[in-house]
Amino acid sequence: MRILGIDPGTGILGFGVIDKVSSSKNVLVDAGVIRTRPHMPLDERLVEIFKCLKEIIESSNPTVMVIEKLFFAQNVTTAISVSHARGVAMLAGKLADLEIVEYTPLQIKQSLTGYGRADKKQVQEMVRLTLGLKEIPKPDDCADALAAAIVHAGSLRV
Amino acid sequence: MRILGIDPGTGILGFGVIDKVSSSKNVLVDAGVIRTRPHMPLDERLVEIFKCLKEIIESSNPTVMVIEKLFFAQNVTTAISVSHARGVAMLAGKLADLEIVEYTPLQIKQSLTGYGRADKKQVQEMVRLTLGLKEIPKPDDCADALAAAIVHAGSLRV
Numbered sequence: 001m002r003i004l005g006i007d008p009g010t011g012i013l014g015f016g017v018i019d020k021v022s023s024s025k026n027v028l029v030d031a032g033v034i035r036t037r038p039h040m041p042l043d044e045r046l047v048e049i050f051k052c053l054k055e056i057i058e059s060s061n062p063t064v065m066v067i068e069k070l071f072f073a074q075n076v077t078t079a080i081s082v083s084h085a086r087g088v089a090m091l092a093g094k095l096a097d098l099e100i101v102e103y104t105p106l107q108i109k110q111s112l113t114g115y116g117r118a119d120k121k122q123v124q125e126m127v128r129l130t131l132g133l134k135e136i137p138k139p140d141d142c143a144d145a146l147a148a149a150i151v152h153a154g155s156l157r158v
Numbered sequence: 159m160r161i162l163g164i165d166p167g168t169g170i171l172g173f174g175v176i177d178k179v180s181s182s183k184n185v186l187v188d189a190g191v192i193r194t195r196p197h198m199p200l201d202e203r204l205v206e207i208f209k210c211l212k213e214i215i216e217s218s219n220p221t222v223m224v225i226e227k228l229f230f231a232q233n234v235t236t237a238i239s240v241s242h243a244r245g246v247a248m249l250a251g252k253l254a255d256l257e258i259v260e261y262t263p264l265q266i267k268q269s270l271t272g273y274g275r276a277d278k279k280q281v282q283e284m285v286r287l288t289l290g291l292k293e294i295p296k297p298d299d300c301a302d303a304l305a306a307a308i309v310h311a312g313s314l315r316v
Contacts, residue, residue, distance in 0.1 A: 041258070042248065043248045043249075043251065043252040043258040044252065046245055046248055046249045046252065047249060047252045047253060050249055050253075070238050076234050076237055079234055079237060079238050079241070080228050080237050080238070080241045081241075082241075083237070083238045083239075083240075083241030083242050083244075083245065084241050084242070084244060084245030084248070085245060086241075086242060086245070087204055087241065087242030087243065087244070087245035087246045088245045088246060088249050090200065090201045090204055090242070091201075091204045091205060091208055091246050091249070093201070094201040094202065094204065094205045095205060095208075100199070100201040
């Protein structure tokens with residue numbers, strides 16, 4: 001089962017692809033970020049994100065997209081910006097016939113660390129351990145995308 | 159000059175197409191709404207909006223998309239929901255090589271009525287008058303989309 005995790009954003013969007021190979025083993029396939037140029041108009045950013053994501057989906061061929069649900073109490077301006085990218089990302093996934101799954105930040109933290117108030121660093125360390133990596137994937141957006149994918153992998157029977 | 163106005167939303171998205179035929183005359187070409195079913199998952203709604211908008215753009219062939227900027231002080235949950243649809247709408251426009259133009263609600267009110275605190279009804283009445291219609295276009299989302307298009311028409315030299 002191949003899973004694509006997404007941490008949405010208009011300036012930087014993290015993605016991470018993993019394979020669930022057994023009930024206790026996930027393998028990193030690909031991970032990175034889509035960056036759009038600062039001061040690029042929003043419409044151009046969205047096209048860039050859409051096209052890059054389409055390519056990532058075509059080349060990695062996942063069956064499901066896992067995307068973080070927005071945390072409603074956060075800054076409104078940020079929420080608006082992220083939601084534009086999030087809409088486009090979900091569209092790209094659904095147009096490619098991927099199943100779209102959403103988790104809240106709380107669900108992700110709780111599932112990975114057993115503790116809903118875990119900090120970013122603890123979540124990232126669990127990403128590193130789960131995938132057997134030497135280093136925590138950088139930047140944060142990339143690690144967060146992988147975190148979402150790992151949580152979904154944990155919810156599936158192989 | 160053919161202009162497509164958009165009032166974005168995930169449950170209902172208003173659109174209005176007008177032609178600016180002279181410096182003082184705009185003609186209604188098409189207007190309506192895209193409705194998605196209540197309880198439809200967000201990803202399916204976004205696909206529906208994207209596909210319908212693509213068809214509207216292909217059939218009406220506008221050169222510019224005018225879309226209302228989100229009002230940042232509004233309800234966060236609504237802002238998040240509208241932004242998903244807004245991102246997808248801008249993407250559909252930009253992928254079809256339309257110029258994308260944004261106006262704030264204040265700019266639209268001020269431009270149409272000369273008064274930034276005009277109420278919805280006054281704006282809609284100006285839409286009716288400008289396009290020489292018997293009735294105010296219904297529902298509100300449709301009238302709002304036409305309002306955005308008319309404001310942009312007013313900013314253009316023929």
